[in-house]
Every structure is written in structure tokens, then in C-alpha cells.
Amino acid sequence: MSTYARQAAENVTLPSSLDEAVAALAAMPSAVPVAGGTDLMAAVNAGLLRPAALVGLGRISEIRGWQYADGAALLGAGLTHARMGRPDFAALIPALATAARSAGPPQIRNAGTLGGNIASAAPTGDALPVLAALEASVILAGPDGDRELPISHLLTGMDPMRPGELLAFVRIPLLHAPQTFLKATGRTGPGRAIASVALVVDPARRQVRCSVGAVAPVPLRPLEAEQWVAGLIDWDGDRTLADEACTAFGEYVAAACIPDQPGVELPPAALQLRRTVAALSRRALGRALA
Amino acid sequence: MSIIDGTDAATDTLAAGSAPHGIGTSVPSVDALAKAQGTYPYAADLWAEGLLWAAVLRSPHPHARITRIDTTDAAAMPGVRAVVTHEDVPGDAMHGRRVADRPVFASDMVRHHGEPIAAVAADHPDTARLAAAAILVEYEVLEPVTDPEKAFAAEPLHPDGNLIRHIPLRFGDPDATGEIVVEGLYRVGRQDPAPIGAEAGLAVPRPDGGVELYVASTDPHADRDLAAACFGLEADRVKVVVTGVPGAMGDREDSGVQLPLGLLALRTGCPVKFVATREESFLGHAHRHPTLLRYRHHADAEGRLVKVEAQILLDAGAYADASSDALAAAVSFAAGPYVVPHVFVEGWAVRTNNPPSGHVRGEGAMQVCAAYEGQMDKLAAKLGLEPAEVRMRNVLATGDLLPTGQTVTCPAPVGELLKAVRDADLPPLPDGDDESQWLLPGGLSGAGEPGAVRRGVGYALGMVHVLGAEGTDEVSTATVRVHDGQATVICAAVDTGQGFTTLARQIVQEVLGVEDVRVLPSDTDQPPAGPAARGRHTWVSGGAVERAAKMVRTQLLQPLAAKFGMSVELLSIADGKITSYDGVLSTTVAETLDGKELWATAQCRPHPTDRLDENGQGDAFVGLTFCAVRAVVDVDIELGSVRVVELAVAQDVGRILNPRQLAARIEAGVTQGVGMALMEDLRAPRGIVKRPSLTGYPLPTALDAPDVRIVKLVEERDVVAPFGAKAVSAVPVVTSPAAVAAAVRAATGRPVTRLPIRPQAAVVKPPA
């Protein structure tokens, strides 16, 4: 007979709707939501986390797909990377599909979800720069009802998730505009980003929006570089740029994300990161305009 | 993907039509199906009634003095059955493979991050882990010595001092000079063997006061002796039973697991099981020696080598382990498979507070290959010659001298190997307009851009010794039994996945003509066979099985031969039938046996070797193997991402014993080499291991693994080796990292002096 007092979660709830899930979290404030488990269970296995109870989100079908709402796509937080990587989704939001296809090996992409990627908010979360460049917003479901906030407010901690809240949906404006996502990993097999760049050319608002992932705790938006390059584009014409302009844009983005330190020489690793960001941004812009 | 276009034996097998049988055919591995289906039992799957779970407390510091260990709280936790520390080791407190310099549990000092300090047995794994964490250890944290260059002058980290071994090698005239001189500094990182299954084991106490250890040992008798000494028991009271081995690149089992396990079983009287976490696995087992190499090559105007000078510094980590062997290989092969009249090498293995280094396939030889091949490329550049041409002008051959003064007596078809890879067709460039179908460096949905991709081709020649060197008593014993038309092989040689059991079956099939051959699992009740390393079992254990089988054959045929008045040699066995040369006699094995059982036991012990003397001279090696690799890489010169497109391999194999198994060994070896070349490096800044997980430590995946093209297998038999066969696993590991580095050099024009190659080393900076 074992005298062992169980440390692992005894209590696993599997709600089948968002409301039930919110109620379950309210009933057990110490419970932790789990979607694909690819981040959470790794932390549990490593002994970093011992959740008292788990609320599994896998059976909530309303957040496993997407729908359209007023020119926007409403993506369920339970969408897996594998699902987002498929062609029908890629036709809708190509940059997010590309990010999803690169988010780890197939086994991980089959389980890992959009919501988990956002909630984990790892610097190398591949969906995050895309959502930032697309200026997505998140819809949180909580005991006091739903609320919607810009993704950047959530990621920067300006307006964090509150206890008892769940990520329910992500709203992404549907743009009939080129968008790209590029990720450098230093290897050919699946790997975490050394740096990534998401870029959107938005003719409706005459904007170029660029977001750089993995180089800082949250995705960075080089706003000045965006405005500068948007000013060079002939929005009413063929919307092409000379190679030199793309190169200059890359340098601009890179210098904004990895700034010079006054009085000190940047270490080689920082210079290399800067070159990587410059190359990615230049390529991303070139491909978006091609 | 694998392409073999250089082996006739592969096609022979297909032509034969019937099931593969005997030497030279692709007899499939018996356990392949069970492994594919997941039913093959590994140590982590074992269970015993009433078992307890062990957990090990490991040092969080790389270097500290232990001032107090208090186990009171841990021992008092409900469910905890025993807590053991250095005070509870009844026998020898110190152990080690070559030198007993490693404590079972740290007592007064910890010398590396992850060193075992105590162990707990409890009725649940989580309880055991929590109890281990509840052991109070007070440390006085000391400055770690992590730079091997500083180890010489640092305070001794161990009573044995910081210099584990120094080998000076002096060969030829120190004042010789060449017209062309190139110098280089090279660094090789810390590769982890990263076995797919982490360390695990089950210890079961015996009624006689002994203990049985069920572990994935690769050297069961050595592990038994070491365990018995620490437990204070006679060797025959400890039995090591070898379970399925989930991956082994060298000495597989971490003694920091086996010893606590046995102590806890003896202490509690209960079976005790341990399964390491991935993190513990990275912290506990031995790694490839990080190495710093300084070289100067002298050549004449035609590119013929005149002199090689080298300084080689191996970071042994905290304990000696196999560092002495690794250093001997590094120093002996410092100039590579080339003829060099004058060679001067200083080699050192030093103690640091870094993670422990030890035996990992191709130790020593791999690191120097990366360096001397870098030098050959430099030489080629300086002379304006093709890299393959410079190498061709210097290749070693049978009859030449090694820098250790030993004459190469075995086949050494180095020139032939190089020619084979040089002349092989190059893989085509990606074609087709659909660029999305190209696998660019950076991966499928990566950022690769065809315009920034450069292709490079590089060559490397590598060599490594077979069997233990420098006077190691290499011996193995095997028993063959025949009964009822079935043969059984008893040999303690562990099949680590290298295919020994398949080979043993093939040998017995060949010699005795018996189809049904069983190879029993290994344990220490059998006579010793030694470690599964350095191609030993193909040679010594394969040799012992062959001899035993031949003895049985003689016993079987002698009465028949006598009866018919002919010599045994005139009889042959095939498919269970015995026939005479003239066809007059024809009977079956079963009939001849007539219910009898035949047994024979034999040993194989190759000729002895010498320890390298004070000038690094001596006949230290029994055998040598060689390999040539041509790497083709694509490099994104802006991002520095590298994809190895193809590795063309030509290897000196002596004789092909099992074509499919041979190809698998080469593919596995070069893939491990690609890991070393591009991504594998266990980082330990200030002695603290960073990201010890399979997400933090990248290994080659299917997308990283190149096409492996075996362009030639040279079958020149080594007359002193059983079947004339040479070991095949290590030399591709030795050679392929250097070839990848050479190809990246060719693609980028960068020097590429460090392995693994980091993206920044493969970037071509735009002109400022």
C-alpha cells in the first residue's frame, strides 16, 4: 500500500462549452486550463508546475474552428497549428498559416493551439508577431462576461488576463492584402525562432505593418520604419520598391529592434541578430510586394 | 533516404531469392519487429512486485564544498524507505572506468553540476523526488574552473590534480620546415550521446545478500565489478542483467544511477526502480570531450606534407573516465590518414568543473579530424589546388608509418576511398520553377531565398582505431550449443543496436548450416565479453562465436568423417544437410546429432598492443579503419543557415558481413556527424548545464538528415580480423563533421573553425 499523497492533478474537468469552462474555473480558482498541453505538460513533467486541478479545453467545439464576422475572421482559441496550416486557412490568413506550419514538429502542431501559444506568450511564440502585425484583438470569456482587447495590450501586460478568464477567440481583420511570415531558426528541421518577421502591406490604410518576433520578450513593431517605407510606396501605382529601398527598410527595422548602445560596441551575437532581422525584413517586404 | 550503389553484396542478397542466411547477407534483426511495434522491453518497462522508486539528489553547483548534509527531514517523510549518502557506501567510496577518482556520492566536494550527493527510495516516484529535494545540503560555493586552458594553473580540483594525462608525440626532425606553412585554431563543442531512452534500471536484492541489477549496460562485467567493489560484496554476489538498450553511443549507463540503485535495494531489501528524467540524463552521463586544437602544417611547393605540429587540449570535465583513451586517439591520429615525415604533438586532458566527458563514438579521432581537415583546406587554398587534390597527394597506404611509429599493416585504401567520393556524380541542383518545392536551408516554411543560397562541396578523410588501444586486454568468450537442429549462442556481448545478435546468428548459420539460431540475452553469469565499443564485438565476440561454432562443427562431423574414412574438411553443411565433396555421403544435421547436445566455448584475443611511450611512440592499435566523405551543402549566406544536401561516403570495411546493417550503421554515423557539425553542443556557461532537454538540445531530424550515398565499400580483408571484417560505426562519425565544415568553407569562403558551425560563422558579410 502506498502512503503517497498525490501531487498530480486529481481533478480534471472536461467542459463541452465555454460557459461550462468559465464556470468550472470559477468553481475551482486554483484550476489551470489546458488546451494541447504542449507547453503546460512540459512544465509539469519538468516539475516546474503542479496544478491542483485541470480544466481541459479540448472538447469545446465552439473554439476549435473559425467564423466570419463583419469583415473579420473570428478564430477559436482551440484551433491547432496543424489546422491553421491547411490550405483553406492559408487562403484566409496566409501569414498565420505559415507561422503555424513552422511551429514545431508535426506531433506538436497536431496538439498545440493558437490560444495556448498566446497564453504562453513565449518570446518565440510564432503566432505572436503575425497577430501583432495584423493588429488582431482577443476576446476573453470570464465570470463577468466577455471583453475584447488588442493583442498588444495582452502581450505587453498592459491589460493582462484576469483570474478566471479564458481566451475564447481571436479577431483578425480580413485584409485583401499581401502578408508574409519568415522565421530564421539556424537549422533545416523544426526549431524555435532565432528571429521572425511578420509583415503586412495594407493598401486600404496605406500602411506597411511589420512585427519582429523572438528578439525581445514581446513582438516589436518598428513604427518609424513602417511609416518610412509606406511613404515610399506608390499606393496608386504598381506598389513596387527598388531593391535598395527594401534593403534600407531591413536595416531600419533591424536597428530599431536591436538598437545601438551609446558608447559601446554591440557584441558579435547582437550584430549577427541584427543582420538576421535585416535580411528577414528585407525578404519579407520583397515577397509581400512581389 | 539512402542510396547504395557501390556494393555488390547488396544485390547478391536480392538475387539469392530465399531468406537471407549466413555471412554477407542482409539477415534481418530479430528484434526489429518488436522494436517497431513498441513491445521490445527496455529497463524503464521493468516491474517487480513491491518495488520502491529511487530518486537522486544532484548538485546544483559545478564546484562547491559540502559543509553539511542533513537527511533527517527526508527520511521522516511518509513513504520514504531509505536515504543514502556517502556515509552509506559499504565498499570503495571511489570508482571509475580507468582510474578510481569519482566518488559514488560527493562527500566533501562537488565537482560538476549534477554530481550525485544522495539517493532516496520511496513507495512512489514523486515521493522519492520530493524527499530528495528535502535533503538539506549546505554548500560553500567555489569558483568553478571551466576554461580548460586555465586548469593547468588553477588550484587542484581533485587530490589527483588537474592534469589527467599529457602525451607528447615526437616523430622525425623537429627542425624540419616546409615552404608553405598554414596555421589554425579549432574548437569542438560538447556533443551529448542523447540516447533515445534515458537511463533506467531495476535493482533486486537476493536472498543471499547479493543484488541483481537490471540495466541497459554496455559493459556488464565492468559494471558488475565496479558495483560489487562499492557495495563491499564479492563479485559473484552481484549480477548485472542486460535489458534492452535504448541507444548507446559509448559507455551507456551512468554509474551514478546503478550504484545508488543497488545500495538502496541492499538497504531496503526491496526491489528498487529508477527512471532518469531527461534533465538528469543530460547531467549525469558522459559527453564528447570539448576540444581546443592549435595546428601548424608545413608542406612543400607541390603540397606534400613535411611537418605537422599540433597542440590538443581535451576538457575531461571533473573525472578521468575514458579521457586517457580519447587523448591517445587524438594524439596518434593528429595528422590524419596522411603520410607526414615529421610530426610533433602535445596533447593534454585536463580536469575542469564542466560536465563529465567520456567515451562517445570516435572520441579524440573526431575532434582532430575537424582540425587537420581544416588545415588541409587552408593548404589547398594557399597552394591554389583543389582540396581533394592536396589530400590525394598525401594519402596514407598500407606499409606507411603512423606518427606513433607503428607500421600500418592492415588494408589502408585511403586513396581509393578519396577517389571514389571525388568521382561520384554530384547531386543535381534543385530544378523546376516551383521554388516552394525546394528544400532550402532553413526548412520547409523557413525564410530561405534561392538568390542567397550558395552550394559548397567539401572533403574529409578520417581514421580511427578498432578495439581498445595501448595494451588493453581485448578478449571475449562465447559458447555455442547445438541440440535438436537448433543452435544457441551464449555470449555476454551486448547488442546495443549495433547488430551483434544478428551477426552471431549469421556466423553460426554459416559455420553450422543451422537455420534456427538463438542468441541468449547477456548477463554476468556468462563469461565476460567486454564493452560494446570501438567495434569490439564484431571482432572479438564475432571471432569467439566463430571459433566455438567451428569447434561444434568438428565435434559434429568428426564421427562421420571417421566412419567414412575422409577428413572433416571434405564435408560441408548447408540447410541442415551434411554432404561430402563427392556427393556420396548425404545426411542431415539432426540425424547425425541423434539427440545429442554439442557444446563448445572459445575465446578470441587479438595480438597485444603497447602503451604509447614518453615520445608518443608504440604499436598501440590492433586495427585501423578509414573513411572518405564528400559533403554537399547549401548555405543561406545571409542567415547562415546550412542544409546538408548529400553526404557521399566511401569506407574501408574489410568485408561486408550484413549489407543492410552496414548501411544503417553508416547512415546513423554520418547523421550523428551532421548533428556535431551543425547543432549539437551542450552549453554549460560557468559550469551550469543550460537547457538539458530535447527541446533545448537540438538533434538532427528527418529534415536535417542528408541523403546518405554510399558510393564505395572497399572489401580488402584485414587478415588478422575474424572474417577480415572491420568495424564500421565509428569512422563515419569521425569524418562527416569535418566534411560538412569543409563544404561550408567552400560555399562561404569563411574559415569555419568551430563545431558545431554557428549561423554567424556561415554568413558572408556584405562588403562594408
Ligand SMILES: Cc1cc2nc3c(=O)[nH]c(=O)nc-3n(C[C@H](O)[C@H](O)[C@H](O)COP(=O)(O)OP(=O)(O)OC[C@H]3O[C@@H](n4cnc5c(N)ncnc54)[C@H](O)[C@@H]3O)c2cc1C
Ligand atoms: C517540441 C516542441 C516544439 C515547439 N516548437 C514551437 C515553435 O516552433 N513555435 C511555437 O510558437 N511554439 C512551439 N512550441 C510551443 C507550443 O507548442 C505552442 O506554444 C503551442 O501553441 C501551445 O499550445 P497548447 O494548446 O499546447 O498550450 P497548453 O500547453 O495547453 O497551454 C499553454 C498555456 O496556455 C494556457 N492556455 C491554453 N489555452 C488557453 C485558453 N484558451 N485560455 C487561457 N489560457 C489558456 C494554459 O493554461 C497554459 O498556461 C513547441 C513545443 C514543443 C514541446
